[in-house]
Amino acid sequence: MAETHSLQDIRQQATVAAKVFIQRDYTSGTMCQFQTKFPTELETRIDKQQFEETVRTLNNLYAEAEKLGGHSYLEGCLACLTAYTIFLCMETHYEKVLKKIAKYIQEQNDKIYAPRGLLLTDPIERGLRVIEITIFEDRSTGSGR
Amino acid sequence: MLGLGVTEPMRECQYSEISVVASSPMDAEHTKRVPRRRKWETFPGRNKFYCNGRIMMAKQTGVFYLTMVLIVVTSGLFFAFDCPFLATNLTPAIPAIGGVLFVFVMGMLFRASFSDPGVLPRATPDEAAHLERQIGEDVANGPGQGGYRPPPRTREVIINGQTVKLKYCFTCKIFRPPRASHCSLCDNCVERFDHHCPWVGNCVGRRNYRFFYLFILSLSLLTVFIFAFVVTHVILRSSQTGFLSALKDSPARYLFIVVVCFFSVWSIVGLSGFHTYLIGSNQTTNEDIKGSWSSKRGKENYNPYSYGSIVANCCAALCGPLPPSLIDRRGFVRPDAARPSPRSNGTSAYVSSQPRTRMCDQDQCIQSTKFVLQAAATPLLHNELITVSGGHSLSGKPSLGGPCASLPAAQHTPPGPVPNATWEAEALVRRDQEKSLFRWRASDEVSSPPSLGHGNPLYDPASQDSLHQDSVRGLVKLSSV
Numbered sequence: 001m002a003e004t005h006s007l008q009d010i011r012q013q014a015t016v017a018a019k020v021f022i023q024r025d026y027t028s029g030t031m032c033q034f035q036t037k038f039p040t041e042l043e044t045r046i047d048k049q050q051f052e053e054t055v056r057t058l059n060n061l062y063a064e065a066e067k068l069g070g071h072s073y074l075e076g077c078l079a080c081l082t083a084y085t086i087f088l089c090m091e092t093h094y095e096k097v098l099k100k101i102a103k104y105i106q107e108q109n110d111k112i113y114a115p116r117g118l119l120l121t122d123p124i125e126r127g128l129r130v131i132e133i134t135i136f137e138d139r140s141t142g143s144g145r
Numbered sequence: 146m147l148g149l150g151v152t153e154p155m156r157e158c159q160y161s162e163i164s165v166v167a168s169s170p171m172d173a174e175h176t177k178r179v180p181r182r183r184k185w186e187t188f189p190g191r192n193k194f195y196c197n198g199r200i201m202m203a204k205q206t207g208v209f210y211l212t213m214v215l216i217v218v219t220s221g222l223f224f225a226f227d228c229p230f231l232a233t234n235l236t237p238a239i240p241a242i243g244g245v246l247f248v249f250v251m252g253m254l255f256r257a258s259f260s261d262p263g264v265l266p267r268a269t270p271d272e273a274a275h276l277e278r279q280i281g282e283d284v285a286n287g288p289g290q291g292g293y294r295p296p297p298r299t300r301e302v303i304i305n306g307q308t309v310k311l312k313y314c315f316t317c318k319i320f321r322p323p324r325a326s327h328c329s330l331c332d333n334c335v336e337r338f339d340h341h342c343p344w345v346g347n348c349v350g351r352r353n354y355r356f357f358y359l360f361i362l363s364l365s366l367l368t369v370f371i372f373a374f375v376v377t378h379v380i381l382r383s384s385q386t387g388f389l390s391a392l393k394d395s396p397a398r399y400l401f402i403v404v405v406c407f408f409s410v411w412s413i414v415g416l417s418g419f420h421t422y423l424i425g426s427n428q429t430t431n432e433d434i435k436g437s438w439s440s441k442r443g444k445e446n447y448n449p450y451s452y453g454s455i456v457a458n459c460c461a462a463l464c465g466p467l468p469p470s471l472i473d474r475r476g477f478v479r480p481d482a483a484r485p486s487p488r489s490n491g492t493s494a495y496v497s498s499q500p501r502t503r504m505c506d507q508d509q510c511i512q513s514t515k516f517v518l519q520a521a522a523t524p525l526l527h528n529e530l531i532t533v534s535g536g537h538s539l540s541g542k543p544s545l546g547g548p549c550a551s552l553p554a555a556q557h558t559p560p561g562p563v564p565n566a567t568w569e570a571e572a573l574v575r576r577d578q579e580k581s582l583f584r585w586r587a588s589d590e591v592s593s594p595p596s597l598g599h600g601n602p603l604y605d606p607a608s609q610d611s612l613h614q615d616s617v618r619g620l621v622k623l624s625s626v
Contacts, residue, residue, distance in 0.1 A: 019271050026302045026311070026323055029450055030337065066468070068452075068461055076464030080359070083252045094466045127266035127471040129319060 015136055022055065022131040032062040032128050041135065045116050054108055054120075055131070058101065065097035098124060185474035189267055190333040198474040200259040202346050203331050209258055209346030216254070216364070219405050220247045222398055223371045227378045234381060239374060246367045253360035254345065261470040262350030263336035265317065265325060273318040280313070305449035324450070326431055340430040349430075352470065355463050358420050365414040372406035375399065424462045425455040 018041055025035040036055045038048045075093055079086050105122050113120055113133075121132040185198035193202050202209070220243070228240040268276065284297050298313035300320055311320045314327050317334045321327070326338035328348050337351035349357045379388075379399065423433060427450050432438060438448035452458050 019275070021272055021275050023320075024322065026304060026309070029304050030323055066466055068457075068465055072466045073460060073464045075466070079467075080463070083249060084256060084356075092467050092469070095469055098469065124469075124471070126269065126272070129265070129268070130272060132272070 016134055017137040018135045020133045020135065022133065024129060025059075031066055032123075033059045034123070034131055039133075042118070042133065045118055045135065046113070050112060054112075057104065058123075058131070061097060061101050061104065065094045065101075181477045183474065184472065184476050184478055187478055188472070188474065190264065191331050192264075192333070194474065201261050201474065202258060203341065203343075203348065205330070205343065206346040208343040212254070212344045212346075215405060216247075216250060216367075219371060219402060220367070222402060223375065226398060227375055230378055230382070231374055235377075243367075243370060243374075246363060246370060250360065250363045250367050253356050253363060257342075257349070257353045257356035257360050258345050258347050260347075260353045260356070261472060261474070262348040263338075263352040263468070264331075264348075264350075264470075264472050265319065265322075265334040265336060266472050267316075268318040276313075276318065276320070307447065307449040309449070324429060324432070337429060338431055352468060355467075358417075358424065358463070361413055361417045361420065365410070365417045368406050368409040368413060371402065372410065375402050375406075424459055427451040427458040427462065 020039045020041050022034050022039070025033045027033075034055050036052050036059075038051055042051060072093060102122055102124075105120050109120055117136040117138055119134040119136070121134065123129070123131050126132055183198050185194040185201075188194070191204045193204060193206070194200065195202070223243065224240060224247075228243065231239045280297055300311040302309055302311060302323070304323060309323050311323065313319070314321050314334050316327060316332060319334065321334055322336060324337045325334050327334045328338065328341050330341050331348055333348070335348050335350035337354070339349040339354055339357075341348045342357065345357060345360070347353065383390075423430065427448060428438060432448075436442060438446060440446055452461055
C-alpha cells in the first residue's frame, strides 16, 4: 500500500511540472485571438518561431470561424427561414472550423509538442479563455527502470 | 533488480502505472466505482437544466410561463372565434398568416429561453492561481511606470483606438472579456451581456440575442395583426348587425384581447424599436444604459465595436455566425479533472468525496481547517482532551462568540503540533460536536455553502453526517500537509 502510494506521488510529480496560460488578445475587439507573446517558461523547451507559428495559425482559424461574409450571411438567412431547424441536420460553420482546430492541435501535439514534453490543450475546453500548455518533466518519458 | 521475488508484483505495477499516461488500471477501477455525471449536474451557476442538459434556463421561470400563457391564450381566442368569420368573409390567408406568425413567435421564444446565452465557464483552479500570481506581480511592479497605474484586478486594453477596462470577476475568477458582464441572478459571466429578461426566463447574451430580437419583433407583428383583425371583425359584424349586438356576443373576450394588445403594443413595439436602434448602432442594453459610448462622455468617445454602417451592424447581429456553447453541458465530467492533489495519505478519503473534489482543493482545505479548529475550540469539549493548537486553553464560553473568538488564536499554530492535535480533535468531532458545529455553521452559512456544495437545511441528519465527513476529511488532509 505504501509503495503504490509513493508511486502515485512520483507519477503525479513526474507528469506535470508547470502550466503556462496564453491569454486572449482583445486589441481587435471581441474576436477570439490569442497573444503571440512567447512565455519565458517555454524558452528552454521550444523555439520562438515554432510557438508563434502555432498561435498565429490558431488565430487565423478562429478568425475564419467568426468571419462575416457571404457564406455566413447565407447560412444565417437560411437558418432563420427554416426557424433554425436546419441545424438539427447540419453543422454550423463555426463548429466545422472548431473541428479543424481540434485536428490541428492534435497534429501539433503529436509532431512538435509531445516530443518536447509539452501538451497543448484545445482552448474550447477552457471556454476559449486561454491556451493551456502543460509542461512535463523530462524524466517521465520512458524511464521505466 | 527484477530478481527480487517480493518486489516483483510491485515492479509490474510500476511499469503499467508510468507507461500509460492517460489512464492506469488503478484509475480505471476508480472511475468504474463512480457513475459518470454530465457537466450540467455540477454546473456552478444558478441555472436550471431540463431534458438531461439540453434545456438551460434561469432560476426564476414564473414570468416565462406567464408570457407563454398570454401568447397562447390570446392567439387561441383569436383563432377560435375571429378566424372562422374572417376566413369566410374576407380571406383564408388571414388565419394562415396568423398561424405562421404564431409558430414563429413560439419558436423564437423557446430558442431564446432554452439556449445558452453565452455563459463563460469559470476558471480552473490552475488558471485562477496563475492569474492571482500575475495580479500580484502587477501590483508589485506597477508604481513608477509612466505615473498612471490602473487599479489592481483591472486591465486596460485598446480596441480600435478606444481604451476599454477589463474587470476581474471574483466569482468566476477570470478577467471578463470586453462586453461581458456577470449576471447576478444567474451567477454567471455572460459574453456580450445584454440584460436578464424575466419574460424569457433567461439572460440575453451573445448566443441568443438574435432569437430574442426576432421574438419581440415577431410578437409585435402578431400583436398588431391580432389587434387589427379583431377590430376588423367587430367592424364587419357591426356593419351587419349593429355595433352593440356585435359586442354582446362575447364582451369579455373582446375586452381581454383589447387590453392585452393595447399594453403589448406600447411595451413590445416600443421594445422592438429600442432593440432595432441597439442593433443598428451595435450596442448592448448594458452599454446604452451606462452611456459607455455616448458622445456626452467626450468628443473622442465612439463605439469601437461598430462596423461603420447600420446595415453591416444589422447583418452582423442577425446573420453572423452563431458561436457554439462554451460550457458543454451534456459532456461528461472527466474523472482526471477531479483528481485530488498528489499529497494524500490514501485513496479512501477521496473515493467518498468524488463529487466534491471538483471544487478547489484549497477552498476545501481552508473550510476543513475551519471546521476542525472550531470543533476543537467549542465549550462542549472535555478539558483533558484539549491539546490542540499548541495548548491554548478554553474558557468554556457558552456563546457563539466563543469559538469564533478563539479561532484567530488557533490559526497561528506552527505546523508541528497539528498532526498530533488533529487525531485528538478527530475523536472529539466524532463524539459530541454536533450541536456546536451546527450553531457555528448557522452563523457562517453565508460564506460556507459554495465550498460544501450542499443545498440541505442545516438540521437534518443527512447534512449532519456529511458535516462529520467533511471534518474528518479535513483532518485527514491537514495531517497530510
